[in-house]
Amino acid sequence: MKLGGPVSGSFRVKSGDKLRAGGAILLLVCAVLAPIALSQALTSPASDHDQPPPPRAYAGDAACAKCHRKEAAAYEHTPHARDSSLPSAESILGSFQPGKNVLHTLDPNLVINMVAAPGSFYQSAVNLANPAEHLAERFDIVIGTGRHGQSYLYWDNDQLYQLPASYFTANHEWIISPSFPADKIMFDRPITPRCLECHTSYFTWIDTNQIDTNHFEKSSLVFGINCERCHGPGAAHVARESTSTKPEQAKSRLVADHTIVNPARLDRDRQLDLCSLCHAGAVDPLRPSLTFRVGDNIRDFLAIKAATPGETVDVHGNQAGALELSKCFTSSKMTCSSCHNVHEGPGVAASYSHYCLECHQMRTCGKYASLGEKIRSKCVDCHMPIQESGQVVSFAAGHAVNASFRTHQIAIYDEASKHVEQSLAGK
Numbered sequence: 001m002k003l004g005g006p007v008s009g010s011f012r013v014k015s016g017d018k019l020r021a022g023g024a025i026l027l028l029v030c031a032v033l034a035p036i037a038l039s040q041a042l043t044s045p046a047s048d049h050d051q052p053p054p055p056r057a058y059a060g061d062a063a064c065a066k067c068h069r070k071e072a073a074a075y076e077h078t079p080h081a082r083d084s085s086l087p088s089a090e091s092i093l094g095s096f097q098p099g100k101n102v103l104h105t106l107d108p109n110l111v112i113n114m115v116a117a118p119g120s121f122y123q124s125a126v127n128l129a130n131p132a133e134h135l136a137e138r139f140d141i142v143i144g145t146g147r148h149g150q151s152y153l154y155w156d157n158d159q160l161y162q163l164p165a166s167y168f169t170a171n172h173e174w175i176i177s178p179s180f181p182a183d184k185i186m187f188d189r190p191i192t193p194r195c196l197e198c199h200t201s202y203f204t205w206i207d208t209n210q211i212d213t214n215h216f217e218k219s220s221l222v223f224g225i226n227c228e229r230c231h232g233p234g235a236a237h238v239a240r241e242s243t244s245t246k247p248e249q250a251k252s253r254l255v256a257d258h259t260i261v262n263p264a265r266l267d268r269d270r271q272l273d274l275c276s277l278c279h280a281g282a283v284d285p286l287r288p289s290l291t292f293r294v295g296d297n298i299r300d301f302l303a304i305k306a307a308t309p310g311e312t313v314d315v316h317g318n319q320a321g322a323l324e325l326s327k328c329f330t331s332s333k334m335t336c337s338s339c340h341n342v343h344e345g346p347g348v349a350a351s352y353s354h355y356c357l358e359c360h361q362m363r364t365c366g367k368y369a370s371l372g373e374k375i376r377s378k379c380v381d382c383h384m385p386i387q388e389s390g391q392v393v394s395f396a397a398g399h400a401v402n403a404s405f406r407t408h409q410i411a412i413y414d415e416a417s418k419h420v421e422q423s424l425a426g427k
């Protein structure tokens with residue numbers, strides 16, 4: 001099969017420099033990209049926060065690991081650290097095996113073949129009614145570890161686009177990339193800085209005041225979410241600690257190290273703001289990507305609205321908004337760290353009961369009287385059930401595909417509770 005080839009009348013292809021306004025850009029299990037008006041330039045008051053820090057402000061994870069071995073060793077294996085990567089037979093989870101490597105659209109003539117060539121992988125679109133019409137683009141970047149799914153990006157010179165096929169883990173199948181039309185094949189969905197801000201650690205782009213650009217400096221991309229995304233640029237900290245006291249002596253010194261941020265020292269709102277940079281769902285950016293620094297007020301950077309009681313927050317991508325609607329949150333000092341140690345990554349659902357029981361006594365649960373000890377490891381099954389995202393996420397082989405997420409609105413869910421109760425009674 002010939003890869004590349006003539007631009008086809010059947011596919012939507014990129015049109016030179018001009019970005020296509022495709023409406024809201026939604027994503028695989030991740031409708032969190034702001035529905036921004038394309039061609040919009042940002043106007044924000046002048047401050048040192050208007051521009052992303054330069055590359056030299058950062059030290060990189062290898063430097064941090066030299067002194068913080070415990071955090072670094074565990075962190076390496078987390079979904080954050082591995083969230084984006086270069087393509088390889090291991091990193092791409094979808095199958096290239098014959099029989100499993102074809103994605104059909106709702107138009108019976110339009111199909112996408114997944115092709116593994118030595119050292120490269122391609123999505124090859126063909127119009128079966130006219131096989132002369134075909135177009136292939138390479139997998140250049142993998143987004144997502146695949147807890148729910150993966151999407152893939154390709155370069156056209158210095159422009160970044162999303163590929164038309166994504167991968168959906170629950171069914172182990174290729175799907176049309178979420179929010180792409182189900183009966184067409186699109187190669188023209190641009191990738192904006194905001195997408196990379198949530199899924200990578202660093203990148204430079206041509207005009208930093210432009211939120212809608214998809215021109216990047218290819219070699220500037222740093223994959224994964226690294227230490228400095230949450231602790232701030234660390235080159236000054238590394239320089240300071242390398243020339244000063246040893247870690248064991250540092251504990252007793254009087255002058256704190258202000259060259260690095262420990263989120264635990266921030267007040268509760270600023271701690272949440274760090275996570276909200278990426279976990280507050282679809283919101284419009286107010287300033288260029290990568291300008292938010294841990295310790296800043298996120299509302300100066302993103303147009304996040306306060307969650308209003310009674311409102312239903314889609315389970316999808318907005319853990320911060322959902323949590324804020326919970327009585328647990330409004331009646332305590334709870335932060336994301338009350339249940340998550342981001343250096344260690346996910347635990348199994350049952351392990352989270354332990355965190356609930358730090359604030360609650362089991363017998364205060366209305367179900368304790370009838371179910372007793374059986375509820376001990378089941379708190380989240382009833383009070384934070386897994387729910388389907390309200391959006392139809394995508395299509396594959398003609399059927400709709402919905403992703404499910406753990407809600408962060410901790411509450412009493414009668415339906416979910418009945419279900420768990422029945423399964424507990426059956427045991």
Ligand code: HEC
Binds near residue numbers: 065260265
């Ligand atoms: C040369 C050794 C060294 C390197 C390299 C290093 N650190 Fe540190 N770091 C230290 C020492 C020493 C402390 C102080 C420990 C203390 O006070 O308990 C510290 C403290 C910290 C703290 C806690 C600060 C606080 O206020 O509690 C964080 C967070 C941190 N480092 C992150 C990083 C990150 C991220 C990197 C990589 C960019 C990094 N460190 C690189 C030695 C180092």
Ligand code: HEC
Binds near residue numbers: 151278
């Ligand atoms: C506001 C930040 C944000 C933006 C913008 C964003 N994402 Fe996400 N994305 C997330 C978060 C957070 C998750 C994890 C959601 C969860 O598990 O509940 C995620 C999950 C995903 C996943 C599934 C990962 C997995 O391992 O299951 C894919 C694929 C993905 N995003 C692709 C994209 C693409 C492609 C773009 C840009 C076109 C994008 N996202 C834009 C924050 C974002």
Ligand code: HEC
Binds near residue numbers: 080229262
């Ligand atoms: C997703 C965000 C995130 C990432 C990425 C991250 N950290 Fe942290 N880190 C935190 C938070 C939040 C805390 C405060 C935890 C708490 O509340 O106790 C913290 C605390 C720390 C501390 C202080 C620990 C202490 O006991 O006082 C060190 C040191 C540290 N991180 C190092 C690292 C290093 C090294 C990396 C990269 C290998 C890293 N972190 C990656 C969010 C992050």
Ligand code: HEC
Binds near residue numbers: 145230275277
């Ligand atoms: C730079 C963007 C970014 C920031 C900042 C960030 N996250 Fe994430 N987070 C993501 C993305 C993207 C994923 C999906 C990773 C994947 O599976 O590919 C994710 C996944 C997660 C997960 C599910 C996987 C796991 O490790 O259990 C948790 C929990 C989580 N984040 C918590 C946090 C908390 C708590 C904070 C704040 C201390 C935070 N995140 C800060 C982007 C971010």
Ligand code: HEC
Binds near residue numbers: 331353356379384412
């Ligand atoms: C940081 C402390 C804290 C943690 C951790 C915590 N909660 Fe709560 N929770 C509270 C407080 C305070 C209230 C309000 C007072 C009350 O009802 O006891 C509350 C209320 C509730 C309610 C009543 C909700 C309503 O709408 O009436 C439920 C159910 C609940 N929590 C379950 C849980 C579960 C399950 C977990 C673990 C996933 C958990 N909580 C973790 C502090 C916490």
Ligand code: HEC
Binds near residue numbers: 272339352405
């Ligand atoms: C009361 C405990 C609790 C708090 C507080 C909490 N989480 Fe979670 N989180 C959980 C549980 C339980 C899961 C599901 C783990 C599982 O299913 O294995 C989870 C899962 C997640 C996931 C993966 C969701 C999915 O379905 O893919 C993300 C992302 C996440 N949390 C982010 C956050 C962020 C950001 C905050 C703060 C705004 C936060 N969490 C606060 C308990 C909590």
Ligand code: HEC
Binds near residue numbers: 360414
């Ligand atoms: C089988 C489902 C189920 C499990 C498992 C479960 N709960 Fe509940 N819980 C409920 C229901 C239903 C209610 C409301 C009961 C009522 O109104 O009589 C409730 C009520 C509560 C309340 C609110 C009490 C009040 O009066 O405000 C708290 C707090 C709570 N549960 C905590 C927990 C904790 C902590 C765990 C884990 C140890 C847990 N629950 C496990 C179903 C469950």
